[in-house]
Structure formats: structure tokens, C-alpha cells
Amino acid sequence: MIENKAYKRAAYIVLIILAALCVVPFLLMLAASFTSEKSLIVDGYSFIPGEISLAAYQYLFADGVTIIRAYGMTILVTVIGTSVALLLTTLLAYSISMKKLPGRNLIAFFVFFAMLFNGGIVPSYIMWTNVFHIKNTIFALIVPNYLVFGFYVIMMRTYFMTNVPEEVLESARMDGAGELRILRQIVMPMAVPILATVGMMLAITYWNEWQNGLYYVSDSKLYTIQLILNKMIQNADAIKTIATNVSMELPSTSIKMAVAVLGALPIMCVFPFFQKYYVKGITIGAVKG
DSSP states (O other): OHHHHHHHHHHHHHHHHHHHHHHHHHHHHHHHHTBOHHHHHHHOOOSSOSSBOOHHHHHHTTTHHHHHHHHHHHHHHHHHHHHHHHHHHHHHHHHHHOTTOTTHHHHHHHHHHHHHOOOOHHHHHHIIIIISOOTTSGGGGTSTTTSOOHHHHHHHHHHHHHHSOHHHHHHHHHTTOOHHHHIIIIIHHHTHHHHHHHHHHHHHHHHHOOHHHHHHOOOGGGOOHHHHHHHHHHHHHHHHHHHHHHTOOOOHHHHHHHHHHHHHHHHHHHHHHHHHHHHHHHHHTSOOO
């Protein structure tokens, strides 16, 4: 009993330290975003701002309409992309989890192969722009690279194979249920943890996505928040280079901190609602050797 209590205390201490290692950097970043550029240069980073300044946020929200529109586009892309990607991932994972599916191993091999190799940026750009013509469309922010992740497919397949009894599926088939009905009414209710886990991972991926926008989007109306913030950082660095010669002061360091806060805060607010599914979903759906 004493050893058990000591083990729990040690585990709590380790978990508190790990939690602090995750929270402290964000708090430092948040404080830096409200610190003046001069204070950051002279005094360095501190949890208590030496000189409070809203200059970074004033710069970012100088054109509030652009930021709000970018947030709206990001939410739209995240919702649509996550929904479609989760649907395709579930359908593919369920298909290759069925032992009687012809060519099951070959399909699984292609999924695994795609995790390791791809055509590269230039061939992909030519394909998406010249063949599928998705440039400057919302599809450019959703389709390339993110619709199906091989790792999530394998993780979800493993979950289906280890946590959905084959006897239940066979019983449903004997009663005349089709595969789509089995998936919808039997498999998916039993797979809520893995669906929530993969869905949250996909949502984070789409929320943080900026490369597709950089490659395939030049229409400012389609800019996502990450792309807008990335361009603001580039503009701030360019202005700072010019400002050095004319004695202007631009809070470029605090702008970068404010950009990180604006990009991460919405996901941090949503994450706690899905956290309870993470441990079970990732542990049970993990790939076993």
C-alpha cells in the first residue's frame, strides 16, 4: 500500500512537470506578445512584461475585416476538410479491416507505400493546377496532401480489427444488413474514441495548413488565417529592414508572438472537449508490431 501511494505521488509529480513544460512556453509567448519591442530587446523574455504594449495586436488588426474573413475561411476549410477526410479515412480503414476483402493486403500495401513516398512538390503542383485546375479555388485548400493520411487509416483499421467483434458483424450480415448499414449503425457507434481522435488530428492539420495556400492560392479572398499571419510576419520583417534606415520602430518580435497566439488559441479552446477520447483512441488504435 505504501509503495502504491509513493508510486502515485511520483506519477503526479512527473505529470505536473510535463504539464508545466507544455503550459509555461505558451504563457511566456502570451506575455511576450503584450511586451514592447524595446523591452524585449533590452530585458529579454519575461512572464511579467517590463513595458506593456498592444502594438503587435494593433498591427495585426489594423485591417480587422481581413482577419475576420481569414478566420471564417479557415473555419470553413477546417469543417469541410475534416468531415470529408474523416469519411474517406473511415471508409478505407473499414474496407481493409475486413479479412474477406479481395486484394485487402495489396490495398494496405499501397496505403503504407504512400506514407513513405510521394511525387514531390513540382509534379504535384503541375498535376493539381494543369490537370485538376484547382488553383484559386477552395478545393486547393482542402484536397492536396490532406484528404487521406496513411497513418490514420492504419491506426483506424487496427482499432476496427481489435475492438469490433467479428461475430457481431457476421450476425448483422446474416440478418441481411449491408456493409454501409453495418458501418453506420454498428461499427461507428463502437468507434467513437478513434473517430474523435482522428477527427481532432485532422482538424488541427487543416487549421494550421498554410502550404497549400502558398502554392495554389493568390486570391486574397481565399486566404486562411495561417496564410494571412504568415504574410504579415514577412511584411513586418521587410518593413523592419526598411525602418532601420529611417529610425522607425516596428514590434516585429512581439508580432511573431502575437501571431502564434492567434493561431493556436482557437484550437486550444476546442481541444479539452476531445481530450477524453485521446488516450483511449490512440492507445487502442496504435499500430502493433
